[in-house]
Amino acid sequence: MDENPRLKLAVQKSGRLTDPSLDLLNRCGLKLARGKDQLVGFGENLPLDVLFVRDDDIPDLVQEDVCDLGLVGLNVLEERRLELAARGAVARFEKLRDLDFGRCRLAIAAPNEARFDGPETLRGKRIATTYPFMLGRYLQTMDIAAEIVTLSGAVEIAPRLGRADLICDLVSTGSTLQANHLREVLTVAESHAVLIRTPVPLPAFKAGWVERMLLRIDGVERVKESKYVMLHAPRSALPAIRKLLPGSESPTIIPLDGFPERVVVHAVCRENVFWETLESLKQAGASSVLVLPVEKMLA
Ligand code: PRP
Ligand code: ZN
Numbered sequence: 001m002d003e004n005p006r007l008k009l010a011v012q013k014s015g016r017l018t019d020p021s022l023d024l025l026n027r028c029g030l031k032l033a034r035g036k037d038q039l040v041g042f043g044e045n046l047p048l049d050v051l052f053v054r055d056d057d058i059p060d061l062v063q064e065d066v067c068d069l070g071l072v073g074l075n076v077l078e079e080r081r082l083e084l085a086a087r088g089a090v091a092r093f094e095k096l097r098d099l100d101f102g103r104c105r106l107a108i109a110a111p112n113e114a115r116f117d118g119p120e121t122l123r124g125k126r127i128a129t130t131y132p133f134m135l136g137r138y139l140q141t142m143d144i145a146a147e148i149v150t151l152s153g154a155v156e157i158a159p160r161l162g163r164a165d166l167i168c169d170l171v172s173t174g175s176t177l178q179a180n181h182l183r184e185v186l187t188v189a190e191s192h193a194v195l196i197r198t199p200v201p202l203p204a205f206k207a208g209w210v211e212r213m214l215l216r217i218d219g220v221e222r223v224k225e226s227k228y229v230m231l232h233a234p235r236s237a238l239p240a241i242r243k244l245l246p247g248s249e250s251p252t253i254i255p256l257d258g259f260p261e262r263v264v265v266h267a268v269c270r271e272n273v274f275w276e277t278l279e280s281l282k283q284a285g286a287s288s289v290l291v292l293p294v295e296k297m298l299a
Helices: 018-027 055-063 074-086 132-142 175-179 204-222 235-244 275-283
Strands: 007-012 040-043 048-053 069-073 094-098 104-111 126-129 147-150 166-171 182-191 193-197 227-234 252-256 259-269 287-293
Touching (some): 007 018, 007 055, 007 204, 018 204, 055 193, 074 132, 074 182, 132 147, 132 182, 166 175, 175 275, 235 259, 235 275
Parallel strands (some): 007 048, 126 147, 126 166
Antiparallel strands (some): 069 193, 094 193, 227 287
16 A cells, blocks of 8 residues: 555646646645656645646546546536446546636537528538537437537538538637637537546545645635726627626626717626737727736625
């Protein structure tokens, strides 16, 4: 039996969840020593090491007890769960926490120039995706027969290559779709980051550290960095702008004196506002965009 067991936590190697996952661990007090291109980060001050892996591998690494913990998108978990269910198997990873980052949606997108009049338009079409099980379930609930083209990546270029009519992929900021002349037409599922654990009981030392990390994560999530965003926009751009504001509930819309077609938007965004978001906001018609830190908030 290992005298000094260390927790192993799987994190996405490179992608949307990598930076926010490392940021969360950092806020929880973890100092990680990691050489360039190294697949394992060593916790210098805590008995916790981080394994950098493909996000799609995380559910199995955790349910097969190769890693004790995993930070992964609900989308990846749900796809794996459905895939196992289709084979009569049951997913064994256990969810510990829903986390306040990595929000995105699995959405169906169509080429900008293609006609789309609602779900019926999907009938008989080819839809490219890396999420065949989630898409399959969606089509089934909608009672729509369409062809699912399962790809392992680069889904966004499938329509241009003539391999599919539409795609079903994750949309976060929307910049991938925009860059590929696609537009979001239907939401299949919402997603966010999730902390999962092995189904195997942990020895006391490790279990104690999982408890401590959970307390720290809860603390971090409570005071999570929020941003106050102010901007000017044409009234007509409001629907697009509301979609772009990350994690904002209901923005305040104020008329702009002397400009009946323009408004001021104030919103509290519960997620970090990145330059990419500001650029997308500008593209959507926003101007005079200000982002301020929120110091305290009382709900
Ligand atoms: C997703 C998805 C898109 C991108 C969309 O990739 O496959 O490429 O994010 O984000 P955007 O709307 O902000 O442009 P993810 O990081 O989840 O990695 P993976 O799908 O390659 O595993
Ligand atoms: Zn992936």
